[in-house]
Amino acid sequence: MSVNVMIYETQFFGFTPQTCMMRMYLAFQDHLFHMMLVIEEVILKKLESMRHSKLTPSSIRRSSEKFLAYMRNHFDQLFGKMEQVLLRVVLTIPENVLLPEDRCQDQYRYTESQFQELQEEICHLEHRIKAEISAQQALKTELEEQKATQEQLERILQWFDGLDNICREHGTSNLKESFAFLKGNATKLQTVMQEVEDKSKKLHKK
Structure with a gap:
């Protein structure tokens, strides 16, 4: 199996081409093994009807295993060639092809230093936003304290008004x-x- 990391193809297909090929390989192998079991079962049933045959179930099993090994060997060779074709032609994105989500990167190119500057600017803006939020919270707290102080002053003024009225009622102006x-x-x-x-x-x- 290929060990080339096909990152761009994985981004496009949603799976690695190597994974696809591995699943296909295992599916063919399972189908081949199942087919050999079916053929062996048919031969064993045919053997039961042949009374004077020198063949035994164990010899048929050995022959089936040899034939399966032969088929696997040739299948691996054929699959290797098919894998090369699929990975190079079918499951490969040409170098001159750009995915739609990456076209903006081609349109707005930037260097590593520019990217670093952009990251620093974003970090600076985040700090400013946090400072603004903190200042707004402090201002909100101060306004609440001023409101409480204003209410207390209003109560004191009401108390003085009441005291002044009492003094006037008792002859002290x-x-x-x-x-x-x-x-x-x-x-x-x-x-x-x-x-x-x-x-x-x-x-x-x-």
Whole structure:
């Protein structure tokens, strides 16, 4: 069998020409072996009807094996010639023939260095795309944080509006004065609580 790697033919046919030839060879061999079994069976049946024959089934089997070996030898020689014809003529794509899917390569030729440059450009573009996606994700996260901060500021402003309304209802029109008043009361309350805590400690010591 041929050992030439026929890559272009394999691309076109979808199988290697050598595989095709091997299957044909095995199919012929199986058919030859089956044919010899049938012939041997017919001879053995004919032998049963011949009462005074000196032939025996074992001698017929030996003769069948010799004839099969003879047929295989001649078949291998004939198949070798047929293989050369098929691989060189039938299953071979001429060098001047270009497959349809490869015509663009013939139209747009490029060198190995150009191909390398193209690969590097593709790699650079992939990095840029990844960076753009990462930047978009970061911007999206920042926008979500700004939205949450905006909502929190709106709640604080609503709270201040409510506090301002409460102060006005109690006769305090200036929100700054209200905070000063609340701070003063909180300081006094803290002082009183400290005095109570000190007196409680003294009582426990006694």
